[in-house]
Amino acid sequence: MDTPPPQTEPTAPTDADIHAVREQLNRVPRGLRAIAHRCPCGNPDVVETAPRLEDGTPFPTLYYLTCPRAASAIGTLEAGGVMKEMTARLGTDPELAAAYRSAHEDYIARRDAVEVLQGFPSAGGMPDRVKCLHVLVAHSLAAGPGVNPLGDEAIAMLPEWWRKGPCASPCGTEAPSREESV
Secondary structure, eight states, X not given: OOSOOOOOOOBOOOHHHHHHHHHHHTSOOSSEEEEEEEOTTSSEEEEEEOSBOTTSOBOOOOEEEOOHHHHHHHHHHHHTTHHHXXXXXXXXXHHHHHHXXXXXXXXXXXXXXXXXXXXOOOSXXXXXXXXXXXXXXXXXXXXXXXXXXXXXXXXXXXXXTTTTOOSSOXXXXXXXXXXXXX
C-alpha cells in the first residue's frame, strides 16, 4: 500500500453509520458501541462491539472489520499463507513476539475497560499465533500504528480499498452493486 489510511477518532454511531454497517455486513450490527475507525471514503470500516451481546452472549471481538473490500483483500492475504508465515516468525523473532504480546495486552485492556470477560482470549490468535488477520487489521486501524505489529504489517500489504469510493451508500441513496463493492 502506498499510503495507509489515516488514524481517525472513535465516534458514536449515527443513523447513517448504522445503515452503512448494516449494508456492509448484510445484517443488523450486533453489540455496536462505536465507530472505531473510519475509512478515507467516510464510511465506518471498523466498529467497536460490546464484550457481551444484547442477549448476554460473550463476544470477545472488540474491534470488528466491516468494510467488505478490506475484508476481501485480507482474505486474499490469508489464503496466500501470510498467517502461517507470521506465526512462524513469532517463534523465531523474540522482539516481534514481545511486541505482539503487548498488542494482546492492549486489546484485553481496551476490552476490559468496557467489560471484563474473565477467561476469554483477546482475538485473532493473540498472543501466540495469527488466527485472523481481519481482527489484527481492525485492532491496528482502531488503536493506531505501532500498537499491533502484525496488524500494521497486514495493512501495509493491502491495496487502498477505499480508492473506488464508498462500499456502502449513505442512508437514503442508492447503494453500489455488490460487484462494484468487492
